[in-house]
Amino acid sequence: QVQLVESGGGLVQAGGSLRLSCAASGRVLSTQWMAWFRQAPGKERELVAAINWSNRITYGVDSVKGRFTISRVNAKNTVYLQMNSLKPEDTAVYYCAADANPRGRDVAGSYDYWGQGTQVTVSS
Numbered sequence: 001q002v003q004l005v006e007s008g009g010g011l012v013q014a015g016g017s018l019r020l021s022c023a024a025s026g027r028v029l030s031t032q033w034m035a036w037f038r039q040a041p042g043k044e045r046e047l048v049a050a051i052n053w054s055n056r057i058t059y060g061v062d063s064v065k066g067r068f069t070i071s072r073v074n075a076k077n078t079v080y081l082q083m084n085s086l087k088p089e090d091t092a093v094y095y096c097a098a099d100a101n102p103r104g105r106d107v108a109g110s111y112d113y114w115g116q117g118t119q120v121t122v123s124s
Helices: none
Strands: 002-007 012-013 018-026 035-038 046-052 057-059 066-072 078-083 090-099 118-123
Touching: 002 090, 018 035, 018 090, 018 118, 035 078, 046 066, 046 078
Parallel strands: 012 118
Antiparallel strands: 002 018, 018 078, 035 046, 035 090, 046 057, 066 078, 090 118
16 A cells, blocks of 8 residues: 655745645555646646656646656655646646556556645636
């Protein structure tokens, strides 16, 4: 089993920045890939970015490229999402996910473990 605990969400004005953190504990072998997904009201959960132990990165949503950066510290089993130049359309619940080998890195159903989610609200 793996436990994922997210932190760092909140309310920010457009153009501002936030840094999300997700700390994993438990079966480390199941966290080879860690990812951030987001889900806005009435919309499907979508991949923001995923990263593996070797820092291989897959980005999902085109609109975040150049503004969001995913990183991880393996020694801490923690993944981060640095979000800059935030826009109102980035408002969503952001979820951390983990899996040993997700079949589809951009598919939520490919990940076995999920955090509780953290709300990010960007005001205009």
